[in-house]
Amino acid sequence: DTGVSQDPRHKITKRGQNVTFRCDPISEHNRLYWYRQTLGQGPEFLTYFQNEAQLEKSRLLSDRFSAERPKGSFSTLEIQRTEQGDSAMYLCASTFGGGGDTQYFGPGTRLTVL
Amino acid sequence: AQRVTQPEKLLSVFKGAPVELKCNYSYSGSPELFWYVQYSRQRLQLLLRHISRESIKGFTADLNKGETSFHLKKPFAQEEDSAMYYCALSGTGANSKLTFGKGITLSVRP
Numbered sequence A: 001d002t003g004v005s006q007d008p009r010h011k012i013t014k015r016g017q018n019v020t021f022r023c024d025p026i027s028e029h030n031r032l033y034w035y036r037q038t039l040g041q042g043p044e045f046l047t048y049f050q051n052e053a054q055l056e057k058s059r060l061l062s063d064r065f066s067a068e069r070p071k072g073s074f075s076t077l078e079i080q081r082t083e084q085g086d087s088a089m090y091l092c093a094s095t096f097g098g099g100g101d102t103q104y105f106g107p108g109t110r111l112t113v114l
Numbered sequence B: 001a002q003r004v005t006q007p008e009k010l011l012s013v014f015k016g017a018p019v020e021l022k023c024n025y026s027y028s029g030s031p032e033l034f035w036y037v038q039y040s041r042q043r044l045q046l047l048l049r050h051i052s053r054e055s056i057k058g059f060t061a062d063l064n065k066g067e068t069s070f071h072l073k074k075p076f077a078q079e080e081d082s083a084m085y086y087c088a089l090s091g092t093g094a095n096s097k098l099t100f101g102k103g104i105t106l107s108v109r110p
Helices: none
Strands: A005-007 A010-013 A019-024 A031-037 A044-050 A053-057 A065-068 A075-079 A088-095 A109-113 B003-005 B010-014 B019-021 B024-026 B032-038 B045-049 B072-074 B083-090 B104-109
Touching: A005 A088, A010 A019, A019 A088, A019 A109, A031 A075, A044 A065, A075 A088, B003 B083, B010 B019, B019 B104
Parallel strands: A010 A109, B010 B104
Antiparallel strands: A005 A019, A019 A075, A031 A044, A031 A088, A044 A053, A065 A075, A088 A109, B003 B024, B019 B072, B032 B045, B032 B083, B083 B104
C-alpha cells in the first residue's frame, strides 16, 4: 500500500466547466476527508465520510460542490460550473478511527480555473 | 468554534540554534492537538500529536491547557528541518475534522 493517492495531480479548466477529482484512501481506512488549501493558508475542511456515509459538510461546500464515496472505498469530489475562486489545492486524507487519530494525506490535486 | 492561530509566517534560524514554533488554539472541550509538516515537494505528514507524547526528529510539543497553547520546540535545528509546519486540532469521536493554522515556514541556514 503506497498511501493515499489522488487523481489527477493537476487540472486546468475554464470557468464554467465541471471537474471531478478522485481520491483512493489507504485500504481499510473507514474515514475519508476532503480539504481545500489556498495560497498562504492552511488546509480547510470541506467534508468527510465514514464508510459510504457523508457525515459532515462545511459551509465552504457550496451547492456547486458534491462528494461521494459510493462503496466506502474511493471518493470523488465534483465541482460544477467552476469559478476562478475555486482555484486551490484539493487534499484528501484518510484514517481508521475518529477524532485524535492520525490523518494520512494524499499529494493533492491542484486546480486552476482560467 | 474551533480555531488555531500561528502568529508568525516565517522563522529563520542558523543551524544549531533553538527553535520554537508558536501555536495557540480555541476549542470548547478537550481537543486533540497535532503538528503536521510539509517538506519541499512532499505531501503533508504528521510530525507529532500531543496524545502520544513522543519526541519526533528531536521535536517536542507540550499541551498547555491554561494558555491554550501547543508550541513546537527543538533545541538544535538542522538544515533538514527546513519545511512548512502546521498546527492543527480536532475534537474526538464524530468531531474528527482537522482545523489548521495558517502555517509557518521554518528556514534553517547553514
